[in-house]
Amino acid sequence: MDVDVDLIATLEGRGAATGMPHGTELLALTDAVVLRDFDTLDTCREVVRTALGDAGLADVAATIGSYNAIVKVADATGIELDDDTAEMTADMRADLDLVDRKT
Amino acid sequence: MTEERLPDGTRRGLAEVMERAWQRLARAGTWWSGAERLAIAAETRQADRCGLCRARKEALSPNHAEGRHDSLGVLDDVVVEAIHRIRTDAGRLSSGWLKGLMEQGLEDARYVELVGVVSTLSALDAVDLAMGRPERALLEPVEGVPTRHRPVGAKMGLGWLPTLSPDDLTPQEPELFATYGDGNIQKAMSLVPEEVMGFFDLDTELYFFEREFPHRKVQEAGRAITPMQIEMIAARAASLNGCHY
Numbered sequence: 001m002d003v004d005v006d007l008i009a010t011l012e013g014r015g016a017a018t019g020m021p022h023g024t025e026l027l028a029l030t031d032a033v034v035l036r037d038f039d040t041l042d043t044c045r046e047v048v049r050t051a052l053g054d055a056g057l058a059d060v061a062a063t064i065g066s067y068n069a070i071v072k073v074a075d076a077t078g079i080e081l082d083d084d085t086a087e088m089t090a091d092m093r094a095d096l097d098l099v100d101r102k103t
Numbered sequence: 104m105t106e107e108r109l110p111d112g113t114r115r116g117l118a119e120v121m122e123r124a125w126q127r128l129a130r131a132g133t134w135w136s137g138a139e140r141l142a143i144a145a146e147t148r149q150a151d152r153c154g155l156c157r158a159r160k161e162a163l164s165p166n167h168a169e170g171r172h173d174s175l176g177v178l179d180d181v182v183v184e185a186i187h188r189i190r191t192d193a194g195r196l197s198s199g200w201l202k203g204l205m206e207q208g209l210e211d212a213r214y215v216e217l218v219g220v221v222s223t224l225s226a227l228d229a230v231d232l233a234m235g236r237p238e239r240a241l242l243e244p245v246e247g248v249p250t251r252h253r254p255v256g257a258k259m260g261l262g263w264l265p266t267l268s269p270d271d272l273t274p275q276e277p278e279l280f281a282t283y284g285d286g287n288i289q290k291a292m293s294l295v296p297e298e299v300m301g302f303f304d305l306d307t308e309l310y311f312f313e314r315e316f317p318h319r320k321v322q323e324a325g326r327a328i329t330p331m332q333i334e335m336i337a338a339r340a341a342s343l344n345g346c347h348y
Contacts, residue, residue, distance in 0.1 A: 010335050011342040020335050026328075030336050033233045034343040036151065045235050054112025055327035061233030062117055063333050066309035067340035069226035070288065073302065075193035075346055076218045077291040078201070078263035085286075 022051050026060060033064050106325040111234065114325070120308040121230065124223055124301070125239065131247030133295045134213045135220070138244040142177045143186055143217055144224045145241060149175050150190040157191075165195055181207040185214060189221045194345020198263045211264050212253055212294050219298035226309060250297075252276075257294050267293035279303075284313035310337070 009018045013027050020026070029044040031037065049057045080086075107115040128144050130137045150156055150172075158168035165188070174183040181204055188196060205211065231239060256271025267290060269280045276296045283289050283303040292298050310333070312319045323330050 010338050013339060013343075018335060020332060021329075022332070023335065026332060026336055027339050029233060030339045031343065033229055034340050036232070041232070042235070045233065052328060054110075055108055056112070058108070058112035058114065058117075058234065059327045059333070060336060061230045062114075062309040063328075063336040064233050064340050065226040065230035066306055067337045068229040068344065069222040069302075070306060070310075071341050071344040071346035072189050072193045072222045072225060073218060073291050074288060075196055075344075076189045076221075077215070078196075078198055079261055079266075079287045079291045082287050 022048075025051050029060060030064055033061075034068055112327070113234070114308070117308045120305050121227060124227055124305045125242060126245075127301050128220060128223060129242040130245045131249045132216050132220075133250050133252055133297050134210070134216045135249060136244070137247055139178075140216075140220050141241050141244050142175075143182070143220045146175055146178055146183060146186045147190050147221045147224045148228070148238075149173070150187040153187055153191070156187050159188075160192055165192055179208075181209045182217065185209060185217055186221055189218060190225065192345070201263050215264060215292050215295045216298050219292055219295065219302050223302060223305060226305060230309070252296075254294065254296060261287060261290055265294050266290045267296070283307065284316065286313060 006014075006018050010020075010023075010027070013031055018027070025044070025047045028040070029048050032041040032044040045057065048060055052060070109115060109118055128140055130140070132140055135143065153173040155168060155170045155172050158170070159165040162168045172180075172183050172187050174180075174187075178186070185204055188200070201214070204214065228238060231237070252275065254267055254271065254273065254276055256273060257265035257267050258271070259265055267276070267279075269285050272278070272280070277300050279293065279296050279299045280289060282300070289299060289303065292302065311322050326333065
């Protein structure tokens with residue numbers, strides 16, 4: 001299935017605007033876990049489970065776990081983007097007003 | 104191809120690497136003992152309850168909030184500072200901050216292994232939180248002596264710390280790049296090769312192997328959500344963590 005995804009909406013957590021199936025539910029759970037929002041966490045989890053089943057929830061949880069960790073490896077060591085990735089994503093990063101961190 | 108799943112939906116392969124990661128936290132690493140690695144893990148959780156970290160997170164600059172961390176009182180202050188900042192505000196770390204830690208006596212290789220422990224625990228806890236499992240108690244430490252192996256080929260040139268490239272490896276180091284890829288993210292902790300091996304043992308099941316690895320396609324086919332959905336979640340989680348990588 002080809003889906004056009006709105007990256008800015010994704011980064012801003014506007015799930016419904018992402019164009020992704022179940023985007024709202026996926027981003028709401030991501031936000032609740034990363035921000036440790038215990039007021040909404042249980043509800044967000046059950047909404048994802050209802051939409052995607054136990055296996056879907058487990059794979060969402062795994063992805064959140066990965067990106068709650070690998071970002072710390074990158075940011076705590078000050079590594080830069082690989083050259084080919086930087087080249088490939090230059091326009092996108094400009095659109096998002098991201099800067100390459102060198103120091 | 105659908106992977107075998109446990110009753111709660113978790114892939115069996117993921118459950119196995121998560122268990123290995125919990126065990127690894129309790130064993131001696133390269134620079135820290137098992138008890139020290141567990142103390143780092145416990146302090147990582149404590150950071151979520153730290154008033155100074157909360158104030159810094161809310162400040163325009165982390166330097167605007169001063170005071171002492173609400174720590175467990177087990178580790179040195181400089182180690183606590185490293186753990187708490189990586190856990191709660193990694194997106195605003197800088198080379199100057201790291202230089203300050205080293206001037207206070209934190210050795211670079213010890214710092215790298217600490218990054219691996221904090222990141223591993225952060226991954227494991229986030230999965231459990233998302234799944235609705237209770238926070239798992241840390242294991243008892245396993246007796247053992249850190250190997251203190253520092254790769255002779257490590258050198259500055261990428262990021263803030265000495266790193267290895269594939270050409271720098273000697274027979275004393277594991278085949279980390281052949282196993283997990285040689286992108287900058289795999290090189291980031293390569294001053295402590297065993298930490299790279301341990302972290303990516305976990306991360307390649309949580310997420311994926313690099314695109315050039317043939318088992319990546321098998322992994323993608325075995326997921327219960329689409330690769331695009333996975334990338335969307337990844338992008339949002341990275342954004343919330345303030346990651347600029």
